[in-house]
Amino acid sequence: MENFTEQFDTYIRARFTLIVIVTPEEERAIENVKTVCQEKNRTCLSWDMADGFTVLTGRTSLDLKCKDPLVALDLMEKTGLENSGVIFICKDFHDFWTNPPIRRKLRSIAQRLTQTRTSIIITTPTSQLPDELQDEAVVVRLRRPGSEELDNVLDGLIKGANVKLNLTEAGREKVVQAAMGMTAGQARRVFSKAIVTCGCLDDRSISMITEEKAEMVRQSEALEFLSGAEQPENVGGLGVLKDWLRLREKAFTKDARDYGLPAPKGIALFGIPGTGKSLTAKMISSLWQLPLLRLDVGALFGSYVGESEDRARRALHIAETIAPCILWVDEIEKAFAFGAGDAGTSQRVFATLLTWMQDKKAPCFVVATANNIAALPPELMRKGRFDEIFFLDLPHLSERREIFATHLRRRNRSPRDFDLNRLARESDGYVGAEIEQSIIDAMYLAFSDSMREITTDDIALCLKRQVPLSVSQREVVQYLRQWLQEGRAQSASYPGEVTGEEGASQVLLEIKEV
Numbered sequence: 001m002e003n004f005t006e007q008f009d010t011y012i013r014a015r016f017t018l019i020v021i022v023t024p025e026e027e028r029a030i031e032n033v034k035t036v037c038q039e040k041n042r043t044c045l046s047w048d049m050a051d052g053f054t055v056l057t058g059r060t061s062l063d064l065k066c067k068d069p070l071v072a073l074d075l076m077e078k079t080g081l082e083n084s085g086v087i088f089i090c091k092d093f094h095d096f097w098t099n100p101p102i103r104r105k106l107r108s109i110a111q112r113l114t115q116t117r118t119s120i121i122i123t124t125p126t127s128q129l130p131d132e133l134q135d136e137a138v139v140v141r142l143r144r145p146g147s148e149e150l151d152n153v154l155d156g157l158i159k160g161a162n163v164k165l166n167l168t169e170a171g172r173e174k175v176v177q178a179a180m181g182m183t184a185g186q187a188r189r190v191f192s193k194a195i196v197t198c199g200c201l202d203d204r205s206i207s208m209i210t211e212e213k214a215e216m217v218r219q220s221e222a223l224e225f226l227s228g229a230e231q232p233e234n235v236g237g238l239g240v241l242k243d244w245l246r247l248r249e250k251a252f253t254k255d256a257r258d259y260g261l262p263a264p265k266g267i268a269l270f271g272i273p274g275t276g277k278s279l280t281a282k283m284i285s286s287l288w289q290l291p292l293l294r295l296d297v298g299a300l301f302g303s304y305v306g307e308s309e310d311r312a313r314r315a316l317h318i319a320e321t322i323a324p325c326i327l328w329v330d331e332i333e334k335a336f337a338f339g340a341g342d343a344g345t346s347q348r349v350f351a352t353l354l355t356w357m358q359d360k361k362a363p364c365f366v367v368a369t370a371n372n373i374a375a376l377p378p379e380l381m382r383k384g385r386f387d388e389i390f391f392l393d394l395p396h397l398s399e400r401r402e403i404f405a406t407h408l409r410r411r412n413r414s415p416r417d418f419d420l421n422r423l424a425r426e427s428d429g430y431v432g433a434e435i436e437q438s439i440i441d442a443m444y445l446a447f448s449d450s451m452r453e454i455t456t457d458d459i460a461l462c463l464k465r466q467v468p469l470s471v472s473q474r475e476v477v478q479y480l481r482q483w484l485q486e487g488r489a490q491s492a493s494y495p496g497e498v499t500g501e502e503g504a505s506q507v508l509l510e511i512k513e514v
């Protein structure tokens with residue numbers, strides 16, 4: 001892939017008159033443009049409403065003090081027509097292009113300067129262009145700095161401040177790696193903080209930088225670092241899904257790469273609410289020992305035009321820099337649920353997600369979860385998008401027994417003290433979340449009764465008092481299960497009522513008990 005300066009150079013040589021650079025790193029973008037202009041002997045001026053024009057390279061006779069955007073544009077046009085080859089960088093111009101005369105002026109200039117070698121560059125943190133400018137402008141995205149650039153930032157600091165370096169070559173690489181995903185400014189600040197805190201750069205700096213990055217993730221509106229992953233023994237049933245995951249336990253190791261295995265792309269978990277989709281995402285993180293990031297699709301939607309796609313891109317980019325990791329895209333259906341009334345925002349967010357899933361090179365394993373499968377568009381389900389699509393159904397008898405045992409153990413109760421077979425029989429149609437709730441309700445019941453110990457009867461009673469989703473929302477559950485029967489996904493569970501399975505599952509429970 002072409003880097004930014006190469007791409008930018010191509011555009012100015014091709015005489016693109018209006019170039020929009022999308023980046024939160026204005027200073028870095030300007031440095032890059034300046035470098036190209038210096039190499040090509042082009043005069044380069046920046047403009048902002050506080051300082052008017054500033055000469056970055058070359059010479060000009062222009063009135064530098066002009067601070068009015070419309071007059072500044074007039075001057076750029078005049079200079080461009082007279083003195084071909086000048087590059088103007090307009091800072092924060094997205095604040096002005098909501099103004100119709102400025103939009104009109106920009107459009108006219110872009111058309112009039114086509115025969116000259118003059119280009120107007122606009123730096124902006126948001127990628128949404130006014131409709132009128134879509135055809136006239138080319139949009140370039142400045143990617144976050146790569147490892148080489150971050151290493152240069154580090155080098156500058158070390159040399160500038162004469163810092164002691166207690167790091168091996170590999171240690172230095174780790175420091176740089178830990179800062180990947182940050183802007184150059186953020187990296188400079190976090191390197192400086194590490195140096196000031198420790199008085200030098202050493203192994204402590206790596207964890208400090210990693211902690212700063214976790215903070216950065218927390219600040220990203222839609223991403224969340226999840227700790228407290230779930231152990232597989234806390235998940236009852238779902239044997240097919242667990243076996244699939246166990247088979248790929250080492251999939252992200254170097255050995256797997258050397259062997260020639262491609263890194264798994266991701267899975268989709270669809271099905272009935274409360275059946276353990278979220279639980280599974282957390283389990284994968286502990287099974288594969290990879291950090292878990294949750295992407296809240298609903299939180300991607302911002303109120304400004306273009307904000308949602310920018311947030312999506314930023315969140316996905318941060319995830320890539322943390323890779324290898326699990327990226328749990330929670331409630332993915334929300335990316336398509338907004339429909340016609342949202343001026344195409346949901347389609348653009350959806351397209352951003354799909355393109356990223358298709359093109360991503362970093363080992364981010366996507367776990368997409370959804371309850372409302374009616375809202376899922378066919379493009380998402382296309383073969384090859386996910387490695388596998390699993391359906392989480394109502395748990396069958398032996399799975400329910402396992403879920404009871406799991407939740408009793410979690411609350412420091414021995415499953416041996418309960419009649420699990422009876423509870424499993426009496427919870428037909430209940431999902432894991434409802435089974436868990438029946439145990440919690442029973443505990444409250446027993447606690448309020450002189451803090452006595454809970455019994456099978458208590459749990460059975462609390463089960464009866466609940467109306468499970470499979471009854472209260474029978475049609476919805478039936479619709480979801482129909483989807484499985486149509487063969488559109490693989491069941492996450494082994495068939496339930498097969499002879500001998502009950503016994504095998506009981507043996508498993510007993511082994512765990514020992």
Ligand SMILES: Nc1ncnc2c1ncn2[C@@H]1O[C@H](COP(=O)(O)OP(=O)(O)OP(=O)(O)O)[C@@H](O)[C@H]1O
Nearest residue numbers: 234235236273274275276277278279403432433436
């Ligand atoms: N198979 C299971 N084994 C053990 N516990 C389960 C299982 N399924 C659900 N639970 C319990 O129910 C709780 C809720 O489940 P979870 O949030 O994973 O369901 P979900 O399918 O993601 O539901 P939703 O779609 O409504 O978010 C879990 O925290 C867990 O305690």
